[in-house]
Amino acid sequence: MAKNQKLNVARRSFIKKSAAMGVAASVAPWIISRDALASSGELKIMNWAGYLPDEVKEQFEKDTGIQVKFTQFGSNQELINKMKATRGRGFDIVGPTSNMMPQWRDLELLKPWDMSRIPTDKILAPMLRTSMEHGGWNDEYHHLPYLWGTEALAWNTEKLSREYKDLSYGDLFSPEVKGFVMGRPHSMMLGVGLYLDSTGVLPSNRMLDAYKDEENMRRIWGEITKYCIERKEWVKQFWADADAQKNGFTQNDVMIAQTWDGPAMQLKSQGKPIQYMAPQEGALTWLDGLAMPVGVRNTDAVYAFIEYLYSAEVGGLLANTTGYNSCAAGGDQFVTDEAKKNFLEAYPEDALERLWWWPAEPSWYAGIRAQYRDKFVAA
Structure with missing residues (x-):
């Protein structure tokens, strides 16, 4: 079996095991709405170290005119402590891991997403389902899937x-x-x-x-x-x-x-x-996402960024540059041969079926x- 074919089989197996639902794939070029393009100013993002490569950040800035200020953190506790100290202010987007959402619910520091503005058809369905399960309360959703990855040897x-x-x-x-x-x-x-x-x-x-x-x-x-x-x-x-x-x-x-x-x-x-x-x-598996703090200042810019991230091309670029796996549907079609090879070597045979998801x-x-x-x- 060819390597590309093996990768597609492996990913399909992973998706099937992750959730009993299909994946809506999209490979069309990403399109930002006119309202989003009208947004301006600065977008402040706090996410894991290495999660916003220069190539991704600079292309977004060029296409929208929105300047991105990126702050890194190294652990979920560091992010929580920062948001508690500022009472949810200072950033427009933060990046909690899905299994930590019960703690965020108790903190009351996040705003719900307006799901009518989220291109859900461009998100890997099993990942979106996990985000909604962990980040949903009061009939609202506070977590969107961004990158998934593992911890292994x-x-x-x-x-x-x-x-x-x-x-x-x-x-x-x-x-x-x-x-x-x-x-x-x-x-x-x-x-x-x-x-x-x-x-x-x-x-x-x-x-x-x-x-x-x-x-x-x-x-x-x-x-x-x-x-x-x-x-x-x-x-x-x-x-x-x-x-x-x-x-x-x-x-x-x-x-x-x-x-x-x-x-x-x-x-x-x-x-x-x-x-x-x-x-x-089994590799320890996590789903890192995107959330809006209660002190978000530039909401239109936030949704412009979300729309940009879930294009298949940007998903592939994220996978190529971070070493993690994008949650954009169709992103694997834009992954380099080297990244595909690394993925297959990291998860050989039945490894995707043995993943251990953080509860x-x-x-x-x-x-x-x-x-x-x-x-x-x-x-």
């Missing part, structure tokens, strides 16, 4: 050799990588939980039992923390953002790591000896998880 191919058939989060603690491992504390611990569940050491229904209630959460995370502390000397460094992930490989002699797909894919595209791949337990987080969950994370980090 990356390694230096000059120092290690791994194959999909036996790749596991447990590889982070294999003897040959002791002292040269990198990960983000809380998600690295979740990966350990998936590994322990798969081996029968700590049954947890693929970690979903930890989201049921505090009792189950403490039981499961207590054992995970003990396991990780006993193996703390395997860790070379922890990361908190995309740059730290890259630096671990390029400057700190990391051999293997649990990373986001984007930074690893970018290093690979630059010719670095890095491979990224989903393990047998919606109850408000009590993050605080308890932070306690166990801190114990691991401080050990």
Whole structure:
């Protein structure tokens, strides 16, 4: 089977598994309405580091005359803290992850989207459905899908050799990588939980039992923390953002790591000896989106930007430049051959069927998880 055909089959399989609904594909050039073109001024966006490449930003500015001021953040908690401090003011668009929306609901810092102004036919239907499920309350919707991606395993191919058939989060603690491992504390611990569940050491229904209630959460995370502390000397460094992930490989002699797909894919595209791949337990999968804070100032510019982002061409450009996956329908038709190859190598065989989607987080969950994370980090 040709590589392009394999990619299309893989994506169709992923979409089928994500939701029992079709995908409305659109490959027509994006068109901004006359009202949107009449908008002017400045659009202030706060989103994840690397999520608004210069090529995407500059083309939007050229076509609309709207100037974009982009501010980066490195974690959902950082974004929440910023919005709490400003009471939802200072930005027109922010980029929360879908599973964090229950916390945003409690904060009351977001305005609902006017869905009549959203080109829903140009959005991958399963992703839109996830956004609406997580970000919908009071019969209104507060989250739109932007980029989806995964956290899985990356390694230096000059120092290690791994194959999909036996790749596991447990590889982070294999003897040959002791002292040269990198990960983000809380998600690295979740990966350990998936590994322990798969081996029968700590049954947890693929970690979903930890989201049921505090009792189950403490039981499961207590054992995970003990396991990780006993193996703390395997860790070379922890990361908190995309740059730290890259630096671990390029400057700190990391051999293997649990990373986001984007930074690893970018290093690979630059010719670095890095491979990224989903393990047998499943890649941790998330959906990052777009939301309007209550203090939005330039609403017309916001909807012009939304209309621009969901064109298939821009979706392909985002995928090519970020290393993540756009939620624009038809965007994969504008992805480079290199990006297609990287995608197939990252998710071989049945990897897309094994994806582990981050569940919606109850408000009590993050605080308890932070306690166990801190114990691991401080050990």
